[in-house]
Amino acid sequence: MPFPLAALLLTSLLTSPSAALPACPQIFGHGGYPTGANAWERDQIRQPNNPTAIRQHKAWGAAGVEADLQLTRNGTKAVMWHNTSTWGLTGTKKNVTEIWWATGDTKLDGRTITRGPFQGETVYTFREWLAAMRSAGMIGLVEIKPEAKQSLFSTDAAIKARAWAEVLDPVRENHQSQEIMLYSHDSAITTELRSRVTAAGMTQVLSGRPIWPDVTKWEEPPPSWTLNQNAWQTALQSGAKRIATDYPSQLRSWLAGKCQ
Numbered sequence: 674m675p676f677p678l679a680a681l682l683l684t685s686l687l688t689s690p691s692a693a694l695p696a697c698p699q700i701f702g703h704g705g706y707p708t709g710a711n712a713w714e715r716d717q718i719r720q721p722n723n724p725t726a727i728r729q730h731k732a733w734g735a736a737g738v739e740a741d742l743q744l745t746r747n748g749t750k751a752v753m754w755h756n757t758s759t760w761g762l763t764g765t766k767k768n769v770t771e772i773w774w775a776t777g778d779t780k781l782d783g784r785t786i787t788r789g790p791f792q793g794e795t796v797y798t799f800r801e802w803l804a805a806m807r808s809a810g811m812i813g814l815v816e817i818k819p820e821a822k823q824s825l826f827s828t829d830a831a832i833k834a835r836a837w838a839e840v841l842d843p844v845r846e847n848h849q850s851q852e853i854m855l856y857s858h859d860s861a862i863t864t865e866l867r868s869r870v871t872a873a874g875m876t877q878v879l880s881g882r883p884i885w886p887d888v889t890k891w892e893e894p895p896p897s898w899t900l901n902q903n904a905w906q907t908a909l910q911s912g913a914k915r916i917a918t919d920y921p922s923q924l925r926s927w928l929a930g931k932c933q
């Protein structure tokens with residue numbers, strides 16, 4: 674009796690090389706930042722904190738990006754910027770926490786990036802950045818920088834309330850229409866963030882983060898991406914659903930033929 678055609682097709686699919694391949698992880702791009710003494714002097718402002726960088730990471734094959742949230746003086750505006758100061762921007766160098774967003778002769782609004790691949794781009798508010806991410810169809814992973822503690826934990830209740838509103842109100846307004854994840858490397862911010870998003874019914878913004886397998890220590894010019902291949906292989910074999918990297922384009926190319 675001939676073997677049923679459906680069974681033959683199923684056998685072929687199960688034994689084909691592609692059937693054994695793991696699912697391809699989503700890639701999250703992150704702009705590399707130098708390490709060591711005076712790293713900020715070598716920083717080329719590669720972080721995807723602006724629409725031009727977001728579109729570039731999407732073109733490189735990223736499904737999302739990791740970006741950086743700071744708060745201006747007295748928690749008056751949540752902005753997307755990575756350095757403690759305005760180093761790398763036009764205008765007088767000042768710490769972001771010491772200046773206003775739109776008032777004063779050292780205001781942050783209107784300053785532009787002075788070097789690197791996104792030279793000429795401006796600083797964006799958190800809301801503007803979320804709008805750009807939504808337009809690009811990208812997933813946002815947002816690090817609340819430790820410097821934000823100045824206002825997030827202010828002894829002035831009004832400043833503290835305003836600062837947390839600047840962080841969480843844009844998320845509350847948008848998290849049902851786009852995926853947004855929040856985190857911090859600061860333990861105090863992490864604890865307070867968890868409490869506040871839980872109270873707001875938004876615990877999903879704390880989950881789903883990618884793993885970070887890169888082993889390279891970023892420098893300018895960038896070190897070879899090939900140093901990460903073994904770590905990427907381990908992450909893929911472990912079933913990682915999302916991988917964050919400073920090399921989104923290279924990771925996308927490396928994954929070809931290794932996943933489906």
